[in-house]
Amino acid sequence: MQAILSWQLLFAALVTGSIYVLVALGLNLVYGTMRLLNVAHGDMVMIGAYVSYWLFTLSGLSPLLSMLIAAALTAALGALAYVGLFRRLLANRQLVQRLEGNSLLLFFGISIVIQNLASLAFDSTPRAYQYLDRVVAIGNLGITENRLAALIVTGILSLVIVLFLRFHIYGLAIKALMQHREAATVVGIDVERVQILSFCIGFGVAGLAGALLSMMEQITPFMGFPFTIAAFVVVILGGLGNLLGGMAAGLLLGILETYGVALTSPSLRSVLIYGVFILVLLVRPQGLLGGKRVVR
Amino acid sequence: MIGRWTIPLIVALAAACGVPFVAGDYLIGVALSLAMWIALTESWILLSGLTGYVSLGHVVFYGLGAYVGILLWGEVGGVLAVGGAGLASGVFALAVGYPALRVRGPYFVMLTFGLAEFCKYIVIDVEAGLGQFSRLLLGGPSVLQLYYVVLGLAAAATALTFFVARSRLGYALRAIRENEEAAETVGVPVAFCKLAAFALSAIIPGMVGALMVARSSYFEPSQVFDPIVSFTIVTMAIIGGSDDARGPFLGAALLVLLSEILWARAPQVYMILLGILLIAFVLFAPGGITGRLLSRPVKVKP
Amino acid sequence: MTLLKLQSVSKTFGGLRALRDVSFEVASGEIVGIMGANGAGKTTLFSLIAGNATPSSGEIWFKGRRIDGSRPDQNCRAGIARTFQIVRPFAGLTVLENVMVAVLFGSSRERSRAKAAARAEEILHELGLEERKSQLAGSLTLSGQKRLEIARALATGPQLILLDEVMAGLTATEVNELLTAIRVIKQRRSLTIVIVEHVMQALMRLADRIVVLHHGEKIVEGLPAAIVEDERVIAAYLGSAS
Ligand SMILES: Nc1ncnc2c1ncn2[C@@H]1O[C@H](COP(=O)(O)OP(=O)(O)OP(=O)(O)O)[C@@H](O)[C@H]1O
Ligand SMILES: [Mg+2]
Numbered sequence: 001m002q003a004i005l006s007w008q009l010l011f012a013a014l015v016t017g018s019i020y021v022l023v024a025l026g027l028n029l030v031y032g033t034m035r036l037l038n039v040a041h042g043d044m045v046m047i048g049a050y051v052s053y054w055l056f057t058l059s060g061l062s063p064l065l066s067m068l069i070a071a072a073l074t075a076a077l078g079a080l081a082y083v084g085l086f087r088r089l090l091a092n093r094q095l096v097q098r099l100e101g102n103s104l105l106l107f108f109g110i111s112i113v114i115q116n117l118a119s120l121a122f123d124s125t126p127r128a129y130q131y132l133d134r135v136v137a138i139g140n141l142g143i144t145e146n147r148l149a150a151l152i153v154t155g156i157l158s159l160v161i162v163l164f165l166r167f168h169i170y171g172l173a174i175k176a177l178m179q180h181r182e183a184a185t186v187v188g189i190d191v192e193r194v195q196i197l198s199f200c201i202g203f204g205v206a207g208l209a210g211a212l213l214s215m216m217e218q219i220t221p222f223m224g225f226p227f228t229i230a231a232f233v234v235v236i237l238g239g240l241g242n243l244l245g246g247m248a249a250g251l252l253l254g255i256l257e258t259y260g261v262a263l264t265s266p267s268l269r270s271v272l273i274y275g276v277f278i279l280v281l282l283v284r285p286q287g288l289l290g291g292k293r294v295v296r
Numbered sequence: 297m298i299g300r301w302t303i304p305l306i307v308a309l310a311a312a313c314g315v316p317f318v319a320g321d322y323l324i325g326v327a328l329s330l331a332m333w334i335a336l337t338e339s340w341i342l343l344s345g346l347t348g349y350v351s352l353g354h355v356v357f358y359g360l361g362a363y364v365g366i367l368l369w370g371e372v373g374g375v376l377a378v379g380g381a382g383l384a385s386g387v388f389a390l391a392v393g394y395p396a397l398r399v400r401g402p403y404f405v406m407l408t409f410g411l412a413e414f415c416k417y418i419v420i421d422v423e424a425g426l427g428q429f430s431r432l433l434l435g436g437p438s439v440l441q442l443y444y445v446v447l448g449l450a451a452a453a454t455a456l457t458f459f460v461a462r463s464r465l466g467y468a469l470r471a472i473r474e475n476e477e478a479a480e481t482v483g484v485p486v487a488f489c490k491l492a493a494f495a496l497s498a499i500i501p502g503m504v505g506a507l508m509v510a511r512s513s514y515f516e517p518s519q520v521f522d523p524i525v526s527f528t529i530v531t532m533a534i535i536g537g538s539d540d541a542r543g544p545f546l547g548a549a550l551l552v553l554l555s556e557i558l559w560a561r562a563p564q565v566y567m568i569l570l571g572i573l574l575i576a577f578v579l580f581a582p583g584g585i586t587g588r589l590l591s592r593p594v595k596v597k598p
Numbered sequence: 599m600t601l602l603k604l605q606s607v608s609k610t611f612g613g614l615r616a617l618r619d620v621s622f623e624v625a626s627g628e629i630v631g632i633m634g635a636n637g638a639g640k641t642t643l644f645s646l647i648a649g650n651a652t653p654s655s656g657e658i659w660f661k662g663r664r665i666d667g668s669r670p671d672q673n674c675r676a677g678i679a680r681t682f683q684i685v686r687p688f689a690g691l692t693v694l695e696n697v698m699v700a701v702l703f704g705s706s707r708e709r710s711r712a713k714a715a716a717r718a719e720e721i722l723h724e725l726g727l728e729e730r731k732s733q734l735a736g737s738l739t740l741s742g743q744k745r746l747e748i749a750r751a752l753a754t755g756p757q758l759i760l761l762d763e764v765m766a767g768l769t770a771t772e773v774n775e776l777l778t779a780i781r782v783i784k785q786r787r788s789l790t791i792v793i794v795e796h797v798m799q800a801l802m803r804l805a806d807r808i809v810v811l812h813h814g815e816k817i818v819e820g821l822p823a824a825i826v827e828d829e830r831v832i833a834a835y836l837g838s839a840s
Contacts, residue, residue: 037402037406039406085575085579088579089579102578103402104402104405104406105350105530105534105574105578106574106575106578106579108352108527108571108574109571109572109573109574109575109578110571110575111571112527112567112568112570112571112574113567113568113571113572113575115567116563116564116565116567116568116571117564117568119564120562120564120565120568229410232406267420267421267424268417268421270413270417271414271417271418271421274410274411274413274414274417275414277406277410277414278407278410278411278414281399281403281406281407281410282395282396282398282399282407464702464709464711467695467698467699467702467703467711468699468702468703470688470690470691470695471688471691471699473690474687474688474689474690474691475686475687475688475689477650477670477682477686478682478686478687478688478750479688479699480650480669480670480671480674481648481650481670481671481674481679481680481682482674482679482699482700482703482704482750482751482753482754483671483674483675483700483703483704483705483707483754484671484699484703485669485671485703486671
């Protein structure tokens with residue numbers, strides 16, 4: 001019981017939660033602006049992780065720098081996916097009618113392709129590297145430097161994104177698109193550009209989260225899916241387009257997972273995450289948007 | 297009404313029955329897996345094709361059937377084990393169906409996926425708790441016997457989907473797919489109909505699961521609950537066209553062929569092609585191959 | 599005989615009061631019109647009666663049985679049918695199949711598909727849709743889809759039918775045709791109709807009695823001739839014209 005109340009555990013929960021916050025933020029942008037259910041989102045985390053892994057192992061580049069490269073690469077992938085696939089989907093009226101369902105299947109296809117390409121290229125053995133793994137003591141709390149760094153970076157980045165959405169003109173446009181799609185077009189927002197931007201930010205942030213993660217945990221080509229699931233839980237719990245809610249929900253999930261596993265056993269981690277996922281979907285069956293089922 | 301599709305189907309079934317007389321073990325194995333996929337995909341269509349509630353977790357019924365099958369086989373024999381597996385999957389569907397089918401559209405898709413993974417990890421944990429990481433099934437039936445049974449199930453699943461689609465229930469299910477509120481408002485008891493479809497689509501996959509454990513004489517949770525099975529079902533149905541009992545034949549044939557060529561040598565390449573096919577069909581031919589080839593003449597505008 | 603009775607029915611959506619203490623009765627065989635500006639709560643009223651939504655408070659009685667809280671399919675089989683203002687065809691089914699579903703599952707609960715098809719064809723004929731019966735419902739024109747809404751509602755074999763702006767968006771000729779069709783249909787079976795309509799003249803020509811809603815409240819109820827001259831109605835319409 002002593003261990004349960006330790007700062008150590010709380011810190012671990014915060015680190016996990018902050019990664020969830022970041023990953024969910026990106027998902028929120030893409031779903032919120034376009035109603036596209038990006039189940040390949042977690043795979044961007046995986047790609048980001050591999051970018052940092054290889055740059056570190058091959059050239060010793062610090063993940064804290066290569067995370068920018070990872071973000072740029074995944075952002076570019078986002079732009080590519082938008083231009084190559086989703087512009088077509090969004091433009092085709094017949095497909096738009098079942099947009100959420102179709103986007104889900106498309107992203108599932110993309111996810112399968114990405115995971116297996118990665119497994120083909122890097123084989124599927126778990127990989128890891130050592131970076132900033134010295135333990136520093138703060139009071140009686142011993143933490144590794146890389147976790148501290150990850151927490152600081154996610155904190156700063158979340159803040160930057162919140163400020164961007166609140167004050168920058170494009171941020172405002174993204175928010176407008178999330179809340180009132182039709183109105184946004186009328187007001188003269190260049191929807192096309194804002195959508196690309198949402199894809200880029202959404203994917204890029206996920207890639208960056210992956211880079212951070214690679215410092216702390218083993219990576220595999222199939223590591224992404226749990227993050228997709230976690231991100232969906234966070235977005236649903238926190239509310240669509242509600243970034244502060246998303247942050248609270250991300251941290252909550254981190255706490256739930258860390259303490260749940262500590263109280264039971266590590267083998268129950270997946271059961272726990274999927275259990276929460278199922279529960280969240282069952283309790284809010286209207287979906288991410290909440291009770292907007294207008295019968296006319 | 298049954299018309300021009302009856303004859304080709306009967307011919308196909310007769311040909312399928314004749315396969316073992318002309319083919320070697322390898323080909324019987326391929327035919328067995330083809331029959332398995334047809335049984336699974338036909339069952340999926342009964343639910344997802346007709347109601348529009350796309351299940352991305354149909355492997356859960358297969359896996360559950362496999363689990364119940366392996367637990368029962370040694371105790372009560374094959375026939376009862378397979379029957380019990382079907383029953384267990386059906387009962388499970390009834391139990392989770394009521395809450396799950398209140399969730400709509402893409403959220404249902406994710407829910408079914410999550411549910412299958414959830415069950416997978418539960419079974420893994422239970423087995424680990426029992427100190428059992430995999431189980432063996434010795435003295436199961438021969439491949440030939442299995443082939444005929446699974447072929448029978450494939451035929452049964454096809455017939456079931458075919459007749460349900462044309463029944464009173466089928467009208468209700470397609471009305472639900474098109475507009476659930478409107479269906480409810482013209483008197484369709486939607487919750488009951490969806491649940492019926494869910495349970496009907498679960499039974500045969502459960503039985504197939506038990507049989508396929510007997511085929512590999514080996515049970516390992518992460519294998520029988522592998523989400524790839526669900527993906528494959530959905531892809532087969534979408535390639536073939538998911539509106540009708542005819543669809544899966546083309547989709548299953550294509551993917552089984554692909555898998556025979558690639559799976560053993562380069563599983564990733566097979567999966568990549570699967571993903572690409574899924575993407576291509578969603579984007580370019582949402583109606584599937586049959587949708588393209590046999591597009592109904594009534595679809596033209598006035 | 600009273601067929602339908604509403605007793606101080608209210609409905610709130612979040613903080614919004616869509617209906618407040620609405621009470622009225624409909625007798626068998628009557629045609630009652632419902633009037634009110636956009637957002638007055640007319641469609642919400644229909645959703646409550648048909649069971650698509652449950653009242654926040656109040657009671658709804660149909661044929662002496664309390665029906666608030668029961669499901670739409672139960673209400674349908676009890677004899678209530680409705681149309682949707684924003685049409686909801688089963689777009690991927692044929693026009694005939696659309697109507698057949700209603701025959702198969704409505705109050706008659708026809709078991710035989712052949713008989714259901716025959717019955718559906720009769721109804722399509724009444725609404726002038728028989729030539730379009732094997733077309734996909736999604737490919738009908740708006741006017742066609744509005745007729746299909748009525749056909750589908752009728753096919754459930756109702757005693758009470760709720761028509762929600764079935765004439766909105768139609769041309770003058772189409773409105774006249776539809777008015778005639780509705781009259782004929784009513785004559786032929788012992789139907790009771792509650793109808794929401796923005797086209798005033800249409801309502802005047804059809805309704806025996808009119809109920810006026812304003813911001814979710816019933817402000818007047820009376821004969822059509824009296825309604826057009828009522829100051830409250832005029833004020834409500836001019837005041838909140840949108
Ligand atoms: N499902 C819902 N959720 C939230 N608000 C709703 C819902 N349905 C209706 N409303 C609101 O309730 C009020 C009444 O709506 P209703 O559709 O009943 O009006 P109406 O009289 O039919 O209007 P119209 O003439 O435009 O059809 C409106 O303000 C509407 O926005
Ligand atoms: Mg209305």
